[in-house]
Amino acid sequence: MLVRTLDEIRGGDREVFAENNNWVSARLLLKGDNMGFSFNETTIFANTETLIWYKNHLEAVYCIEGEGEVETIDDGKKYPIRPGTMYALNDHDKHYLRAFSQLRLVCVFNPPLAGREVHLPDGSYPLDEEL
Numbered sequence: 604m605l606v607r608t609l610d611e612i613r614g615g616d617r618e619v620f621a622e623n624n625n626w627v628s629a630r631l632l633l634k635g636d637n638m639g640f641s642f643n644e645t646t647i648f649a650n651t652e653t654l655i656w657y658k659n660h661l662e663a664v665y666c667i668e669g670e671g672e673v674e675t676i677d678d679g680k681k682y683p684i685r686p687g688t689m690y691a692l693n694d695h696d697k698h699y700l701r702a703f704s705q706l707r708l709v710c711v712f713n714p715p716l717a718g719r720e721v722h723l724p725d726g727s728y729p730l731d732e733e734l
């Protein structure tokens with residue numbers, strides 16, 4: 604049985620800030636926990652725009668706080684994000700994530716994140732063997 608709290612994660616190795624300070628991710632479950640997925644709570648800071656393209660991963664995101672939008676780059680579609688909204692990047696969709704107020708998002712990655720990944724310039728995370 605694994606039990607972790609955000610309070611324990613704050614300030615430790617499992618708390619990861621974006622290279623541009625747009626977000627902070629509490630990595631509640633990682634590859635080493637052997638669940639087959641990783642599980643994070645991410646805070647996206649207000650009035651930020653983040654380019655994301657998880658070409659190596661699938662991600663599902665569930666919003667529990669805040670207002671924002673996702674814009675998929677290939678077709679220019681915009682999807683409002685608010686508490687209760689889930690989106691899944693099932694097609695490795697390249698997108699902008701915009702936070703109009705602070706967002707709190709629960710994020711699941713397959714394959715699992717391995718540790719302290721931050722976005723590469725193209726918006727992806729490396730596969731863990733490339734870390």
Ligand code: 9YT
Pocket residue numbers: 626628629643644645655662664700708710720
């Ligand atoms: C929604 C999203 O992908 N935000 C970037 C951070 C990521 N969720 C993470 O590493 O926890």
